[in-house]
Amino acid sequence: MSKEVIILGSARSNGDTRQFIDHVVSKQAMDIIDLKPLNISHFDYEYKNANDDFLTLITKVISNYDTVILATPIYWYTMSGIMKMFLDRISDLLYHHKDLGRQLRGKSLGVISSTNYSEASETFEVPFRETAKYLGMNYVGHCHGLIKEGKIEVEIEKRIEKFLVSVNDKTLV
Numbered sequence: 001m002s003k004e005v006i007i008l009g010s011a012r013s014n015g016d017t018r019q020f021i022d023h024v025v026s027k028q029a030m031d032i033i034d035l036k037p038l039n040i041s042h043f044d045y046e047y048k049n050a051n052d053d054f055l056t057l058i059t060k061v062i063s064n065y066d067t068v069i070l071a072t073p074i075y076w077y078t079m080s081g082i083m084k085m086f087l088d089r090i091s092d093l094l095y096h097h098k099d100l101g102r103q104l105r106g107k108s109l110g111v112i113s114s115t116n117y118s119e120a121s122e123t124f125e126v127p128f129r130e131t132a133k134y135l136g137m138n139y140v141g142h143c144h145g146l147i148k149e150g151k152i153e154v155e156i157e158k159r160i161e162k163f164l165v166s167v168n169d170k171t172l173v
Helices: 016-027 054-064 081-089 098-102 126-135 156-170
Strands: 004-008 030-035 067-074 108-114 139-146
Touching: 004 016, 004 139, 016 030, 016 054, 016 067, 016 108, 016 156, 054 081, 054 098, 067 081, 108 126, 126 139, 139 156
Parallel strands: 004 030, 004 067, 067 108, 108 139
Antiparallel strands: none
C-alpha cells in the first residue's frame, strides 16, 4: 500500500488552503507537512544553506512516501513564495545530493490549490507537471478548489473524488 503526504506551502498555516486539504484528508488519510514553521532558505549554488531544514525534510519525504502532493494557495496567478522556494531547493538534489534526488524517480507528484475563484488558470500547473517530468515522477494531476462559508460545493467535491482516484491509481486526472 502506498503512502501519501501533502506538503502545505502557504503564508497561513490555518488558512483556506489548509481547510481545503483537511477536507481532502477527511476523505482519504494522508500525512500533512506544513512548510511555514520550517527554516528553508532559497536555493544557493554555493550551498551556504546546508544547515537549514530542507535536507532533513526531503530525506523524510523520499524515505517515507510514494506520493507527494504539493498544496498551495494561488497568489498572483502562481504558487506561493514558500512553495516556490521549496521547489527551487529540489535543485540541491541535482547538485549536492544526487543519490537522494534519483530516489524521486517513479514516485508520484500531485498538486492541490485554492483561491477565491472556482477555477485556476490553465497555466498554473505547468511548473508542477514539468517538474515531475524532469524528475522522472508520475504526475497525477491538479485539484483546485475553494471553501465558501466553511463549505465545499458539489462541483469541488467531484473534483476531489476524481483527484483521489488519480492519486490512488497513479494516473493523470
